[in-house]
Amino acid sequence: MNIWMIPNSIAIGILSLLVIGNAYCGDVEILSAEFHKSNDGHWSVSVTLKHADTGWDHYADNWRVVDADGNVLGNRVLHHPHVDEQPFTRSLSGVTIEEEISAVYIEAHDKQHGWTANRLKVQLPATQ
Numbered sequence: 001m002n003i004w005m006i007p008n009s010i011a012i013g014i015l016s017l018l019v020i021g022n023a024y025c026g027d028v029e030i031l032s033a034e035f036h037k038s039n040d041g042h043w044s045v046s047v048t049l050k051h052a053d054t055g056w057d058h059y060a061d062n063w064r065v066v067d068a069d070g071n072v073l074g075n076r077v078l079h080h081p082h083v084d085e086q087p088f089t090r091s092l093s094g095v096t097i098e099e100e101i102s103a104v105y106i107e108a109h110d111k112q113h114g115w116t117a118n119r120l121k122v123q124l125p126a127t128q
Contacts, residue, residue, distance in 0.1 A: 028108035030120040043095040050087035062109040
């Protein structure tokens with residue numbers, strides 16, 4: 001069968017699967033996040049990511065801490081690919097989180113796919 005003889009509905013379905021699959025293959029996977037509050041009231045955050053970095057054109061290049069409304073509370077830029085270091089953990093200190101906030105989200109970004117839709121919700125540990 002010639003490719004041009006495929007019915008339109010099947011061709012559209014195949015094209016849709018390719019586009020959807022391509023949009024999700026390569027998203028950054030957020031494996032874990034640890035939060036520790038310091039004596040000065042700021043938080044230190046360590047986040048472990050996994051991504052199929054291939055080099056400078058496609059790598060996980062950022063993660064951030066956001067509240068439920070999407071306000072950015074902390075932002076960690078990743079300045080280089082981690083091709084041979086997967087998964088990897090990077091930290092950020094000095095993050096300010098208001099006392100009334102009990103949960104935050106980690107979002108991750110890569111150079112080709114942007115911000116992943118699969119963010120990680122983190123319940124903050126109770127502090128004394």
